[in-house]
Every structure is written in structure tokens, then in C-alpha cells.
Amino acid sequence: MRKVAGLFLLAALVLAAGCSTSQAPTGAQQARPQPAGEPIVLGMTQQEGAPTGSWPEMREAAQAAVEYVNTELGGVHGRPLKLETCVTNGSPEGSIQCANQILEKKPLALVGGGDLGIEASMPRYTSQGLPYLGGAPIAQPQLAAPNSVQFAGWAAGGLPAMALYAADQLKAKRVAIIHPDVPGSGDFVRHFTENVLRARGVADVKMIAANIRQPDRSAAVSAANEFRPDAIIVIESGAGCASLLQAYAGLGVEAKLLTVSTCTEGAVLRSVGAAAEGVYTGTQFLGMAPADNQPDVVVFRDKVARYARGTKLDSEWSMGGFHSVMNVYNALKALPADQLTGEKILAELKSAKNAPNFLADEFTCDGRVKLAPSVCNFGTRMLQVQGGKLVDVGGGWIDGSPYIS
Numbered sequence: 001m002r003k004v005a006g007l008f009l010l011a012a013l014v015l016a017a018g019c020s021t022s023q024a025p026t027g028a029q030q031a032r033p034q035p036a037g038e039p040i041v042l043g044m045t046q047q048e049g050a051p052t053g054s055w056p057e058m059r060e061a062a063q064a065a066v067e068y069v070n071t072e073l074g075g076v077h078g079r080p081l082k083l084e085t086c087v088t089n090g091s092p093e094g095s096i097q098c099a100n101q102i103l104e105k106k107p108l109a110l111v112g113g114g115d116l117g118i119e120a121s122m123p124r125y126t127s128q129g130l131p132y133l134g135g136a137p138i139a140q141p142q143l144a145a146p147n148s149v150q151f152a153g154w155a156a157g158g159l160p161a162m163a164l165y166a167a168d169q170l171k172a173k174r175v176a177i178i179h180p181d182v183p184g185s186g187d188f189v190r191h192f193t194e195n196v197l198r199a200r201g202v203a204d205v206k207m208i209a210a211n212i213r214q215p216d217r218s219a220a221v222s223a224a225n226e227f228r229p230d231a232i233i234v235i236e237s238g239a240g241c242a243s244l245l246q247a248y249a250g251l252g253v254e255a256k257l258l259t260v261s262t263c264t265e266g267a268v269l270r271s272v273g274a275a276a277e278g279v280y281t282g283t284q285f286l287g288m289a290p291a292d293n294q295p296d297v298v299v300f301r302d303k304v305a306r307y308a309r310g311t312k313l314d315s316e317w318s319m320g321g322f323h324s325v326m327n328v329y330n331a332l333k334a335l336p337a338d339q340l341t342g343e344k345i346l347a348e349l350k351s352a353k354n355a356p357n358f359l360a361d362e363f364t365c366d367g368r369v370k371l372a373p374s375v376c377n378f379g380t381r382m383l384q385v386q387g388g389k390l391v392d393v394g395g396g397w398i399d400g401s402p403y404i405s
Contacts, residue, residue, distance in 0.1 A: 009363025043102035046113035061318035064307035065325035077337035092120030134324030145324035148374040160400025161380030167200035172231035174204040176224035181209035194401040217244035234259040249275035326358035
């Protein structure tokens with residue numbers, strides 16, 4: 001398990017998942033009394049400005065959701081939400097320092113952020129029984145800690161779904177998997193991607209480790225192409241996305257390419273142009289495709305643009321931040337005003353079955369996947385780049401979790 005746990009850190013670098021199932025308020029709101037009294041404090045640590053990754057849009061979007069709740073929805077039981085944040089560099093020391101700072105604010109719960117050092121700080125939250133809710137599950141404690149509830153699986157949900165789509169819809173019989181050459185990467189790929197492929201009848205699978213210290217991915221793409229695959233699944237940190245897509249197009253690779261959403265954000269698509277045409281991607285959120293106009297998407301785009309001007313709207317990080325706060329808001333609202341405790345929040349969420357999930361597929365917290373028992377939703381949408389834009393080609397949510405082992 002420790003080998004697999006180490007690779008869950010990779011999920012932050014990779015993935016940052018229809019009809020909307022959320023019951024969150026949409027459209028114009030009637031005037032409501034402004035919240036007053038003692039704030040309900042939520043904590044959040046977020047990695048920014050670090051060489052291993054920087055995702056400020058997740059914090060910015062989470063704060064926008066808090067502003068939306070307080071300004072337009074009347075807070076929670078008439079009390080305002082307050083988001084206490086701490087920016088970390090992703091190191092264990094930085095995450096522990098942030099944990100100490102956040103704990104001083106006496107939060108009712110934590111909204112998970114992107115933090116590669118979370119394995120060092122999570123024990124402090126767990127020991128105090130603080131709920132760790134949603135966000136970006138990128139390390140083993142977030143996926144398995146008893147105080148953790150994750151509304152989306154990110155890589156733990158997206159990769160199995162892409163493998164399932166490659167086998168069942170693209171009819172691939174030979175698949176190459178390009179993944180970062182970081183410790184534990186092979187274990188993660190085997191559990192969450194290769195085993196899903198083999199369970200669906202894909203007999204020939206080859207894993208290729210890409211040197212993440214170099215942004216050039218042409219060698220990895222060439223090695224994958226030499227395997228003569230029907231499909232190539234790519235787990236990419238982001239820095240090599242443009243190079244990977246350009247190499248795929250330049251080498252004339254005939255295999256279908258499936259990559260994480262990091263490589264299909266608007267900035268990447270604009271930079272590579274036609275090189276991304278036909279590429280598939282998996283996402284656990286509504287909103288990645290320009291044509292998405294579900295009520296949750298309308299709210300997300302409008303409120304982030306209003307309360308966090310300039311924040312990316314086509315990033316899973318921003319979607320994850322907003323969706324987590326809105327789900328926490330719904331959980332708090334469902335409890336009586338005099339029962340807002342960490343214990344009650346966890347009990348409410350862990351008993352959830354087919355519950356509305358803002359921007360995502362409905363969630364059920366039944367611990368059905370042993371490697372990720374805290375993940376309550378593995379549903380993923382499959383999109384394809386067509387005419388420079390992402391288009392839904394999956395026909396709804398795909399759940400590959402039954403094949404994870």
C-alpha cells in the first residue's frame with residue numbers, strides 16, 4: 001500500500017468529473033438578509049508558486065463560492081462562511097506550518113486544496129477529528145483517512161474511466177501508457193489503469209516512463225508508437241503537454257490519444273492548434289466543454305467571474321475549488337443550526353447515497369474501492385477536441401471503479 005500511496009501525489013500533477021445532479025441555487029436569487037453573527041470557519045491549504053505545481057485558481061474559486069454563499073444565498077442558517085487559507089510550497093515542512101496556522105483559526109472543517117505535502121499534515125487534522133472535505137485528493141490520506149470525504153476522485157476516477165473508454169468504445173487491443181518517472185508511478189498505473197484495461201480484455205499493455213525533468217515528450221511518444229498501439233493513454237504533469245501533443249501530430253501517430261484534462265485546458269489548445277485535433281480527455285466536472293450550459297455550470301462561470309475576476313474558468317482546479325465549497329455548503333445547510341459539528345458533518349456525508357454533487361456526478365459514500373475508500377464519486381465524462389474545442393463524446397458519466405484492483 002505504501003508504494004501506491006506515494007503515487008497518489010502524482011494525481012495532483014495529472015488531473016487535476018450529462019445532466020446536472022446538483023440542487024444548488026441557480027439563476028437570479030431573491031434578496032436575502034445578509035448573514036450575521038459568528039462566522040462558520042472553513043480551512044484550506046493550497047500549493048502555489050512551487051516548482052512542483054502552482055494552482056492558485058483553486059483557492060480563488062473556493063473563495064468566490066464563499067462570497068456567493070454569503071452575498072446571494074444568505075450564508076448558512078443566517079451565519080456567514082469564512083474561508084481561512086494558507087499558501088504552501090508543497091513540502092512536508094510547508095504543509096505542517098500551514099496546518100498549524102489553520103488550526104489556530106478553529107475551523108469547523110477543512111476544504112481540501114492542492115497540496116503535495118498533505119501526507120505530513122493530515123495526521124494533525126485526523127487526530128482532531130476535523131472533516132477533510134472534497135478538494136483535490138492527491139495523496140493516500142485524502143483517499144483513505146477516516147475523516148476524509150472526497151466528492152470527486154480526480155486521477156483515481158479519471159484514469160480508470162479513460163481505460164474503460166479505450167477498451168469498450170475505441171475497441172483498443174494494444175495500449176501504451178505514458179506516465180511520469182516518479183517513485184511509485186508504476187504501481188499507480190497498474191492499479192488504476194492497466195488492471196482496468198486487462199479486465200476489459202486488453203491483453204497487450206506497455207508502460208513508458210517519461211522524464212519529467214525535461215519538457216520534451218517526443219522520445220516517450222516515439223517509444224509508445226513503436227509498440228504499435230491502438231490507443232495511448234497519457235498521464236502528464238502539465239509542463240510537457242504542448243510538446244506531447246506536437247510530437248503526437250508531428251510523428252503521424254495513428255493510435256488514438258487519451259490524455260488527462262491538464263493537456264486540454266484552453267491555454268494548451270490555443271498554443272498547439274491543430275496538433276490537438278481528435279485527442280480525447282477525461283474530466284470529472286461539468287464545464288470543461290464550451291457548450292456545457294447546465295445550471296451548475298452557469299452558476300460557476302458567473303460567480304467566479306464576478307467574485308474572482310481573472311481566475312481560470314477552464315481549469316479543473318478552479319472547478320474543484322468551487323464545487324467543494326458548494327457541496328460543503330449543502331451539507332451544512334442540511335443539518336440543524338444547533339448541530340454544526342465536525343462529527344455531525346462527517347456522519348451526514350458518509351451516509352450520503354446518490355446525493356447531488358455540484359458540477360459533478362452524484363456521490364455515494366460507501367467505501368467501495370479499497371484503495372480509495374474516501375472517494376464517493378468516480379464518474380468521468382469523456383470529451384474530444386473537435387475544431388479546437390472540447391465536445392462531449394461519452395454520452396454521460398463513465399465509472400471505471402469496479403475494475404480497480
